[in-house]
Amino acid sequence: MPRLPPSLIRQAGAISPHVRTLLPACRDIDSAVTELRWIREHVRDTSNPRVPSGDGLQQQREEEVGRRRVARLCAKRGRGVPLQYVLGSQPFGRLDVRCRPGVLVPRAETEACVMHLGEMIRGGELLLNQSGDMRVVDFCTGTGCIALGLYDALSKAEGTMDVIGIDVSHVAVNLSRENLKRNVDRGVLVPPADRKSIAFRREDVFDDAAMRTIPPCDVLVSNPPYISSSVWTYGRGQMGYSVRKYEPKLALVPGAGLPVYDDCDHADVFYVRLLDVADWLKPKVLLFEVGDLEQAVRVVRLVRRKAHTRLAKCELWRDWPDLTPEEDEAPELEVNGEVISVRGSGNVRSVFVRI
Numbered sequence: 001m002p003r004l005p006p007s008l009i010r011q012a013g014a015i016s017p018h019v020r021t022l023l024p025a026c027r028d029i030d031s032a033v034t035e036l037r038w039i040r041e042h043v044r045d046t047s048n049p050r051v052p053s054g055d056g057l058q059q060q061r062e063e064e065v066g067r068r069r070v071a072r073l074c075a076k077r078g079r080g081v082p083l084q085y086v087l088g089s090q091p092f093g094r095l096d097v098r099c100r101p102g103v104l105v106p107r108a109e110t111e112a113c114v115m116h117l118g119e120m121i122r123g124g125e126l127l128l129n130q131s132g133d134m135r136v137v138d139f140c141t142g143t144g145c146i147a148l149g150l151y152d153a154l155s156k157a158e159g160t161m162d163v164i165g166i167d168v169s170h171v172a173v174n175l176s177r178e179n180l181k182r183n184v185d186r187g188v189l190v191p192p193a194d195r196k197s198i199a200f201r202r203e204d205v206f207d208d209a210a211m212r213t214i215p216p217c218d219v220l221v222s223n224p225p226y227i228s229s230s231v232w233t234y235g236r237g238q239m240g241y242s243v244r245k246y247e248p249k250l251a252l253v254p255g256a257g258l259p260v261y262d263d264c265d266h267a268d269v270f271y272v273r274l275l276d277v278a279d280w281l282k283p284k285v286l287l288f289e290v291g292d293l294e295q296a297v298r299v300v301r302l303v304r305r306k307a308h309t310r311l312a313k314c315e316l317w318r319d320w321p322d323l324t325p326e327e328d329e330a331p332e333l334e335v336n337g338e339v340i341s342v343r344g345s346g347n348v349r350s351v352f353v354r355i
Helices: 006-015 018-026 029-048 056-078 084-085 109-120 147-156 172-186 229-234 241-245 266-281 293-305
Strands: 088-093 095-098 136-140 161-167 196-202 219-222 285-289 313-320 332-335 338-343 347-354
Touching: 006 018, 006 029, 018 056, 029 056, 084 088, 088 147, 095 147, 095 172, 109 147, 109 219, 109 285, 109 313, 109 347, 136 147, 136 266, 147 161, 147 172, 147 196, 147 219, 161 172, 161 332, 172 196, 219 266, 266 285, 266 293, 266 332, 285 338, 293 313, 293 332, 293 338, 293 347
Parallel strands: 136 161, 136 219, 161 196, 219 285, 313 338
Antiparallel strands: 088 095, 285 347, 313 347, 332 338
């Protein structure tokens, strides 16, 4: 990570000592000022004042407690701890998603792709079946943000809906269940019932017996581990210091003990496995988050290698799939002689498959 110019540090300190503290993590003054505002708002909104009316001394004590808490959270963030862990939550669509160490932090780009998929289904662009009934399975669910986001987006649709979130981590499954309860209690999510249900299960996607207990689905989504060991170790590409130090390797890097597939980068093993699972679950739509354009191209090639997806429609989605591409963002890409549509603006983020 490049060192900060002394002039920038002085400029930050002139605004506020807290801005200077946040600068090593934020890297620019505007971001540091914004994060300081969020930290102060968090402290204000989560404080539990015990000040009787007219008790000025007690009010001063409470204000001092708040100032110390702001300073403590700024110091924590300045060391590189993700802001979502510092504040304890992250907005995701209409949801407020609890975040804790040991579970991957939801990204804004993931939110954009999930909301776009929900809008496509809700708006009729994807007619999955005549009855309107739908089942969604989200593998590597983490905080549950994808499963919960789709449940929220589609809960007013006609027909029955069943959403299943699956993760191998006990910590993740417990947190996803907590996020379900939290957002139901806040009145954001429709409480699960007979016709609208959502549940989270601890299962290993590489366990054949466990995968065969999952009922057939219409939509299969996943943000699986997709980072290579070398990128994780050396911090190449978009892999930042904060992610490597504080976020769970289990959710980001495929383990060394996972199966080896022919002509497949180890970073891509989850996609091969999920395509095999899709052969059992028979989804009509797949959406996989990927790390970059190169990995997206490899995933398209993997899709074309499987008999049940060989003729499927593939599309690449950028970070913001609902936005109009910039002039330098090509609307198409050629993969092994096949022209693949590219939707949205930003970096290539997901592979969409319509079977």
